[in-house]
Amino acid sequence: MCLIFGAALAPVVILGGFQPRAAGQDAASPGNPPAFRPISPRATLMEWHSQAFDELNAGIARKNVDAADSAWLLAELANVNYFHSEKIDYRAWAGEMRDAAAELANTIRKKRDFNRAGELVKRIKDTCKQCHDMYKF
Numbered sequence: 001m002c003l004i005f006g007a008a009l010a011p012v013v014i015l016g017g018f019q020p021r022a023a024g025q026d027a028a029s030p031g032n033p034p035a036f037r038p039i040s041p042r043a044t045l046m047e048w049h050s051q052a053f054d055e056l057n058a059g060i061a062r063k064n065v066d067a068a069d070s071a072w073l074l075a076e077l078a079n080v081n082y083f084h085s086e087k088i089d090y091r092a093w094a095g096e097m098r099d100a101a102a103e104l105a106n107t108i109r110k111k112r113d114f115n116r117a118g119e120l121v122k123r124i125k126d127t128c129k130q131c132h133d134m135y136k137f
């Protein structure tokens with residue numbers, strides 16, 4: 001039953017996704033800003049990833065709650081990095097890093113849970129490596 005319903009619905013969903021836009025709809029204006037686009041080179045963005053990550057680790061080692069600010073910086077850098085590629089896995093890793101860093105900021109500032117912070121730092125480090133293994137040459 002569900003399968004039949006799904007098959008009947010699929011063409012509607014697919015067609016719905018490809019509806020042409022009306023002319024002029026994409027024009028940027030204050031009420032209709034353009035899609036976000038990073039302006040700095042990715043290598044520079046990555047140097048900042050490194051700096052923020054080092055700062056974050058140093059802050060956590062000192063159990064300093066201001067390390068939360070480095071976590072937020074890292075989350076925002078990942079948020080920008082997301083737009084450096086349209087590849088699904090690239091965006092998944094950037095998104096994972098953004099979310100882990102945002103959770104980390106709250107874990108440090110609000111919960112002051114430095115054990116959990118250590119786990120989240122490891123998750124962030126894993127996403128650096130996973131993305132680099134695939135995309136950094």
Ligand code: HEC
Nearest residue numbers: 042043046047049050053090093094097127128131135136
């Ligand atoms: C979603 C993908 C992705 C994630 C996540 C990511 N990177 Fe990168 N990184 C890249 C790519 C692609 C390059 C190659 C950059 C280039 O030359 O355009 C790179 C390059 C670098 C470089 C070399 C920059 C240079 O000067 O050439 C450093 C350092 C770096 N990353 C640090 C990090 C750190 C630290 C993290 C995690 C906290 C991280 N990156 C997470 C994709 C990623």
